Amino acid sequence: MKYVNDQPYRMLIDGRWTAGSADTLFPTYNPATGDVLAHVHAATARDVDAAVQAARRAYDTHWRNTTPRERARLLRRLAQLFERDTEKLAWIETLNVGKPITHSRESLAAMPASLDYFAGIIPAVRGDTIPLLNSASVLNFTLREPLGVCALVMPWNYPMTLTLHKLAPALAAGNTVVIKPSEITPLSTLAFAELFAEAGFPDGVINVVNGPGPEVGDALVRHPGVARVSFTGGTQTGAAISAAAAADFKRVTLELGGKSPLVVFEDAPLDAAVDVAAGDIIKNSGQVCIACTRLLLQNAVREAFLAKLESRLAAIRMGDPSDPTTQMGPLVSRSHADRVRRYLDIARQEGAAPRTYVDPSARPDTSRGFFVGPTLLLGATAHMRTSQEEIFGPVQSLIGFEDEDEAVRIANDTRYGLAAVVFTRDGGRALRMARRIEAGSIAINTGIRTSVDAPFGGYKASGIGKERGLEAIIENTQLKNIKYDTSL
16 A cells, blocks of 8 residues: 655645645655655745744634533544554654664554643633632632644654644644644655545644654744644754744743663662663664663662673664564664764764674674664763763663762753653652653653653753643643622
């Protein structure tokens, strides 16, 4: 079955698929082969304006006044259609992102339930009645109202999952949206967008514009008709978006980079800890913001942990993502693979010893694409660039520590604060570490796995605001206070 269109992909503006005002194309690639996979029409600033204007019209004329029941009904219908097309969307994501097909199927299988979740919690978004200290006759209450047009600027690593987790709460809260997929991996989002009209969403409620961030994304973020920007991606880009949005006081939610620690104490269940470390380097080839890329190992178990992890990494099946037996695929692009390799050179210059456990150049099925083998940086220290900067690939630094205080110092010695994992059988220590580590998500004796019903977001340079959970809908609203004098 053919999953990718032969004809160039268009953008969705006001319910119509359009080539855009300039009718220009850009290519997107298959990372496993390096071949062009499809061509996509690029938006101009004029097209971005048309999309925002369409979203605002839809918001003003009807969407903001739809009932919670109607919004929930449409989200549930979209969930049904997504479930019907999950296999197609999974294959498109595998072809465009390079994830193994088993990984794509697993991550997308949960998406219909995510849509159902946001449909179900819409009634939980409500105001309060607040007694006034100095008046018995004034009824004082609050309302939560939608913001208007929300710009959703997407990353390339989990295009379908992250699009849905931004889109659903924005719609549930009563907003309209303009989505900008990553220009590197836009295809699954565009295939998903084909379901919106079939689900019954009115024209203009959901719009999609394509193209590079510096042109299309910037025009969208700066557009005066946009009330809120939600962005997932690099910290540097997030800072630029925040500055641009501040010019007219847009709401901003940023889910940015990470350099998450996995802290393993001497009393830890080592096999379980190794499972998490290996999984984080394998999953999406380490292109995961919450992946534990700093392995903090108490010196007493450092060598035992390393031996177990090396055995696991040497057995990884790297190869064609369309093969169901493949565990690890390529990186998303040639430029990103080159960037990761440059970090290995930096590690050597700083005195670490990179050790790669699968050589993609030695095999015909991995020699053409953008493959980088799983790599450990042995002899790393906390202050090396490779221990401080987000590499975003299948690379982990091994750092030893002596006691709990040193583990906390190293874990917090980073500009990031997205997530952390701690392995110990000591319950008191586990809770102390959870309190002391500066990160938005902490996992004890298990890996970090985001879920739709729990808030997710980072500390420090890892972002602003929360996604998922009830907090995601709250982020998409504004609070209004009303005082009504009942004595008149």
